Amino acid sequence: MTREEFQTIISQDPALAGPLKKAAGAVQSQRFGILGEAALIAFMLPIARFILKDIGLPWLCDAGRYAKLWQLKFERWVDTQYQKHGFDPDKVETAGNALRKELEQITDKAARASWEQVSKQFAESSGDEG
Helix, strand or coil: CCHHHHHHHHHHCHHHHHHHHHHHHHHHHHHHCCCCHHHHHHHHHHHHHHHHHHHCCHHHCCHHHHHHHHHHHHHHHHHHHHHHHCCCHHHHHHHHHHHHHHHHCCCCHHHHHHHHHHHHHHHHCCCCCC
């Protein structure tokens, strides 16, 4: 999925935009500056792609398994990938943890379906566009 496709999907669905903006907001409060829509997408796309593709959604996993996957995979990804995207690893980790918390709070079926659709699109896409 390209950055443009991700931006289109996010801009059309508040169930997706809200958690992503809140997650990015966790970093903004750390003097990251106020992110415009394009900057938000550029920052959150690789984080969301990794979480949805390689860890999964919390309601589709056993809670203990999800926590273990998160601990094993996300921190390793931050350590190996942040330079590729040009982000501060502490900010990426903060935003990722904030997105995880946002996802864990989603109980609405329609919102979950939106996230599952994006997760499916990431799984079907080839590689790390954007």
